[in-house]
Amino acid sequence: MKSAALLSINNQPECKPLLKWAGGKTQLLSEILPKIPQKYGRYIEPFFGGGAIFFAVRPEGGIIADSNPELVNLYRSVASHVEGVIAQLRCYENTEEIFYAVRALDWTKLPPIEAAARTIFLNRTCFNGLYRVNKSAQFNVPFGRYKNPKIIDESALKAASELLSSTTIICGDYKTVLQKNAQRGDFIFLDPPYLPVSEYSDFKRYTKEQFYEEDHVELAAEVHRLYELGCHVILTSSNHPLVHEQYRKFVVKVVQTKRYISCNGKGRTSEDIIVTIPPKPIFNLYLLPPPLPLQALQYPSTRYMGSKNKLLTAIWSVASQFEFDTAIDLFSGSGVVGYMLKAHGKAVVSNDYMAMSSMFSKAMIENNDIILSHAEAVALLELKKPIDHFVETKFQGLYFSDEDNRLIDIVRANIKTIKNPYKRAIAMSALIRACLKKRPRGIFTYVGHRYDDGRKDLLMSFQAQFLEAVDMVNAAVFNNGKQNKARNGDAMTLQNRTSGLVYIDPPYYSPLSDNEYVRRYHFVEGLARYWEGVEIQEHTITKKFKSYPTPFTSRKGAAEAFDLLFKRFRDSVLLVSYSSNSLPTLDEMITIMAKHKRHVEVVPVDYKYSFGNQGNKVGDNNNAVQEYLFVGY
Numbered sequence: 001m002k003s004a005a006l007l008s009i010n011n012q013p014e015c016k017p018l019l020k021w022a023g024g025k026t027q028l029l030s031e032i033l034p035k036i037p038q039k040y041g042r043y044i045e046p047f048f049g050g051g052a053i054f055f056a057v058r059p060e061g062g063i064i065a066d067s068n069p070e071l072v073n074l075y076r077s078v079a080s081h082v083e084g085v086i087a088q089l090r091c092y093e094n095t096e097e098i099f100y101a102v103r104a105l106d107w108t109k110l111p112p113i114e115a116a117a118r119t120i121f122l123n124r125t126c127f128n129g130l131y132r133v134n135k136s137a138q139f140n141v142p143f144g145r146y147k148n149p150k151i152i153d154e155s156a157l158k159a160a161s162e163l164l165s166s167t168t169i170i171c172g173d174y175k176t177v178l179q180k181n182a183q184r185g186d187f188i189f190l191d192p193p194y195l196p197v198s199e200y201s202d203f204k205r206y207t208k209e210q211f212y213e214e215d216h217v218e219l220a221a222e223v224h225r226l227y228e229l230g231c232h233v234i235l236t237s238s239n240h241p242l243v244h245e246q247y248r249k250f251v252v253k254v255v256q257t258k259r260y261i262s263c264n265g266k267g268r269t270s271e272d273i274i275v276t277i278p279p280k281p282i283f284n285l286y287l288l289p290p291p292l293p294l295q296a297l298q299y300p301s302t303r304y305m306g307s308k309n310k311l312l313t314a315i316w317s318v319a320s321q322f323e324f325d326t327a328i329d330l331f332s333g334s335g336v337v338g339y340m341l342k343a344h345g346k347a348v349v350s351n352d353y354m355a356m357s358s359m360f361s362k363a364m365i366e367n368n369d370i371i372l373s374h375a376e377a378v379a380l381l382e383l384k385k386p387i388d389h390f391v392e393t394k395f396q397g398l399y400f401s402d403e404d405n406r407l408i409d410i411v412r413a414n415i416k417t418i419k420n421p422y423k424r425a426i427a428m429s430a431l432i433r434a435c436l437k438k439r440p441r442g443i444f445t446y447v448g449h450r451y452d453d454g455r456k457d458l459l460m461s462f463q464a465q466f467l468e469a470v471d472m473v474n475a476a477v478f479n480n481g482k483q484n485k486a487r488n489g490d491a492m493t494l495q496n497r498t499s500g501l502v503y504i505d506p507p508y509y510s511p512l513s514d515n516e517y518v519r520r521y522h523f524v525e526g527l528a529r530y531w532e533g534v535e536i537q538e539h540t541i542t543k544k545f546k547s548y549p550t551p552f553t554s555r556k557g558a559a560e561a562f563d564l565l566f567k568r569f570r571d572s573v574l575l576v577s578y579s580s581n582s583l584p585t586l587d588e589m590i591t592i593m594a595k596h597k598r599h600v601e602v603v604p605v606d607y608k609y610s611f612g613n614q615g616n617k618v619g620d621n622n623n624a625v626q627e628y629l630f631v632g633y
Contacts, residue, residue, distance in 0.1 A: 015159040020129025021050025041185035046174035065170035065177040072171035077116035079164035088117035184230035194238040220246035230279040239271035251276040289317030296343035300472040303442040307334040326500035335360040347482035355528035361486035362425035368479035370422035377470040380414040430469035444523040499571040507552040508582035518547040555583040570596040574632035597632030
């Protein structure tokens with residue numbers, strides 16, 4: 001893949017158009033160049049004309065074409081014999097007598113080098129640089145009467161020769177050129193003759209042919225073929241209703257331009273449009289999923305509600321079909337999806353409103369190389385200074401033994417003294433994981449140990465659980481060469497600065513169950529926050545605190561939130577996990593996403609939750625559902 005080179009290239013002479021060209025795109029460079037993809041296969045321009053975009057981009061191995069054989073001869077001669085063209089140009093003088101004598105020559109009967117020099121000379125010395133032929137294909141523009149036109153721009157000619165020598169130059173119809181050469185991933189710039197057709201329309205300036213409305217319709221059909229093929233396309237045209245109609249499914253921008261040649265002296269201003277057509281992704285619902293990298297399997301397992309650990313292969317089989325360098329895990333939860341994307345070399349932003357989730361991401365996604373040594377971990381279990389006994393008194397007899405509560409308070413106090421933010425995140429992540437492992441079912445919606453099933457995790461000491469968790473978090477730390485970020489905040493306020501992939505796995509709303517993560521994990525969430533900024537509801541048996549506000553607690557709120565998020569991230573690939581038993585419904589989700597993305601696909605995945613969420617009794621859980629992966633692109 002080649003990168004688009006823009007205007008300034010160090011240590012190289014300026015490369016610029018060789019001809020003054022009516023309808024040239026020099027004045028639109030600042031609008032067009034930022035829209036060119038950073039990477040593409042080949043550069044193809046089949047309506048070449050003056051080639052302002054080509055000379056600004058300087059692509060290697062490009063393909064340029066034009067239906068005007070005299071123009072093609074010029075570029076081929078400069079590419080192969082630039083010194084001969086320069087020598088021939090030195091024979092010309094800017095006089096009316098010489099101008100009309102040269103104009104009278106039949107270029108088809110001249111040697112190619114002399115014909116190329118004639119084209120440049122007439123262009124530089126004729127009226128307004130206009131290139132126009134009559135019905136007999138004879139150049140008929142009058143003498144320009146310029147005092148000192150620059151007939152020979154030697155540095156520009158030599159720079160152009162170097163670029164053109166690596167370029168395929170074709171004389172032919174645009175459709176033939178594109179159908180023979182365009183391939184998926186190529187970048188194609190189209191600057192066809194403008195509508196409406198008139199005596200001064202661009203195409204008549206350099207050929208005796210015409211380009212009418214039906215030709216623009218035919219061109220639009222070819223553009224749609226290129227889109228389906230997977231090409232990047234940018235098209236410029238006049239601000240004409242037909243053009244808007246033909247390209248209504250793509251991004252169309254209207255820009256103000258000047259016309260330096262016009263049949264109406266007062267009509268020198270106009271409006272052009274720039275149509276940006278990204279390639280259509282090749283998306284295959286039945287593509288065999290690629291294997292996950294071994295690093296992705298290093299993420300410490302949890303029984304976190306809604307964790308997508310079992311869906312990683314399905315998620316990656318979809319995500320891998322798109323090209324992206326950056327990814328946002330908007331509702332990170334357990335953090336396993338963001339970590340998987342990091343393992344695939346993506347620059348990841350992991351976001352969650354839960355402090356405990358952000359702590360996991362800080363330790364293993366944002367952190368690229370810091371670990372907590374075994375000695376440092378052991379030291380965190382030792383009483384070093386007075387502690388506040390907060391857990392020991394506030395949660396006495398609720399979740400853990402008095403001894404374990406006291407140890408939690410000791411570790412809490414010691415973690416606060418750690419200066420390195422990543423070591424602090426590792427230690428807190430390990431403490432949270434130890435609490436989850438020592439708790440039957442890993443949740444805090446009940447007190448006591450009535451769900452104790454004799455699992456090995458429950459038999460291990462708290463000290464052993466903590467040290468094991470530190471080892472597992474340390475083992476998950478790796479450097480993917482990218483700058484990753486863990487954010488603790490509201491997903492609805494995250495601003496998207498780059499396009500890429502956005503993975504959305506919000507709390508699922510269902511009238512049959514609640515989606516309150518705080519209710520299930522309030523104790524470990526309090527640990528992560530040191531119970532700062534929360535108000536414990538003393539009247540509750542579990543000593544929980546009030547849940548965070550979220551729009552995903554009602555059907556209407558969830559629908560409005562999805563609409564807002566899809567709009568905010570509409571420039572990225574959207575990948576959304578959602579359950580078949582949740583609201584909005586499948587059809588409603590498709591409708592919402594289709595407002596902001598041209599293509600919406602649904603990938604159903606059979607899934608079983610680690611414990612039931614349908615309000616059924618333990619032992620009779622209806623926890624088998626279909627998980628939907630909504631894809632917007």
